[in-house]
Amino acid sequence: MTAAPATAAELTAPMTTPLIRVTGLTKTLKGQDEPRVILDGVDLTLHSGESIAVLGRSGSGKSTLLSLIGLFDRADGGQYLLGEQDITRIPERKAAALRSAQFGFVFQRFFLLKHLTAAQNVAMAMVNGQGWLPRRKRRAKALAALDLMGIAHLAKHKPPRLSGGEQQRVAIARALVREPRILLADEPTGALDTETGNVVVEALRSATDRGCGLILVTHDHDHAAKMQRVLHLDHGVLAPAEVRP
């Protein structure tokens, strides 16, 4: 019996212990019209401290891929290993626990809660029923995460008083506050100007310095170029991409 040939994506990956290994991931959307294949056998490996950019045109399935990796949704086929653990068919209750313990998420639209301050928005990730931290500790960790983003001075500000870049950095602090092993960012700079976008991407990338794996879905080739690997999703297939800044 011979080993299966390595995929192109795997060939370009650094030789460290993989945080994530997905193989043959498929997803088909079944709406009122004809079923639409979104992912058609995607293979992807993410290592600790590695950053990956996923490029692709709108509707190519980048966000779907991220939602499968982030356990928001379930794949139709393929295998999903988190470290050594096969989580392809993990029940929702355990998926929630993994989302809390292993993943951090950053979205294009920030999704900050308007009635909470920046610090409370960060701390909300620690009030999720997965363990318990006293209020003082939650606040200290939230402030530390905001400080990491350089916006600790805005801790008491509510989202409507923050700029887009500041709001996104609060969202990144929220994603990092539980010290996740994997950071998933879905077009985090889509609503920001270039300069602010650069700041945000740098903030995300810096998380990999602490051993966090990062998958960045973006349309921006400049931002993609800052990642260690750049992949392109097209017609449901993920392949290494050439980046032209």
Add this chain to the structure above:
Amino acid sequence: MIGLSGRLRSALIIGGQGIRARKLRTFLSMISLFLGVLGVVAAQAGQVIAQRALVAEMEMTQGKDGTQQVYLPSHEDASRIAMDTVEGRSDVVAMMSTNAIIGEPNLRPVNEGGMPIDQAGGGGYSGAYMVCDAAGYCTDENPNADQPSGQAIELRVQALTADVRQFRALRPQSGQWLDFDGAPQLAPRLVLNKEAAKAFAMYQVPAEMRFEGATAHSTPRFVGVVDDGIGAPQAYVRSDELLNWMPVDALSDPRFGQVEILASPAASDFVDILRNKFAAIGGDQQLDQQLYVNVISSADQIPEQIALMRWVFLGVSILVLLIGSAGILNVGLATVGERIEEFALRRAVGTPRLLLAGIVLAETLLTGLLTAAAAIGAGIVGLAAASRLFGDEQPMLENVAFPWEAGVAGIAAGLIAGVLGGLVPAARAARIPIATVMRA
């Protein structure tokens, strides 16, 4: 345990944040629920207060729950047998009645027949001296009938062998109660009921007492006033002090009522003793069969009307409560629709579906509890105001305390409304898909 605690705390914290963020909406939900909860609180409070008042009234006029009440047959030896049987016992009290007139001698009392003083002189006398035969023909055998009317009060006197308050909850009004520990005194000490006290307050009469069967007139001493719930003038006296002035058989006069014995629930042998004694003197009359024994039970005597009124009131309250729950449900559904992104985000950061449902339920439950607190507060204030305004006219409301049962009912109503109004929104919140909502 820690996990559960963490989840419970998380639900309460997030629920509290949700309420604070939507104060007006929460307030509007509370308004729709308030009347229903207040209705439940009022129904429960009214029922408990009415029941307590009835029980208190019963304890005052008849006896406390479980008290054995024995009426002896009409016989000239009844009082003697009663006194012999209860002698030296603290768990049994004999009550024997006679009529007394206190005031100027040889005058007709102002309330002839011992009628309530407000009805004195109203005619239609039907007191103890009115004797009717089997055909229904009645004659007045009042010994004072031919005498001129004057300053004298007629009242019923209850001669007691021991302290009756262990069985009947007489309410002290002023002065003292009878002292059964010391030696009997020659001048009988009387404790008046409120009606008698009112009569003596209206008519300043000389303190000379004449009563049926007495060998001489005595000078009574009024030592106190009690409320016994009886609407006619009455007084309580130690039997041994009364018996200084009259033979014991005079206390068996059936015109003034049967001899009554009150006994504690534990006193078991005295009824058999009484039966045996009456059997011995009764001969063909079968007096022992005429002994009437009753055990006082408040549960049997609470009128059905109270229960009916309670159910009608509760029915209306539940209806209003359901309307209030529908209000919470409506607001809850609108809120969940408005907070789809928040709930999806919370799921994304690891909040389990069940906890998400718990957060929504926590919000509606907190709303229900806040409403219950407001309704209970309103109930307490309302009852205090009613007690202050109407306490003088309605003894039921006099110094009445808010019943804890009504508080419990209010909290239960608030919680039930919170659950009813929160279940559907909670289920909907738990089903929000993360991927669809959070897509870029």
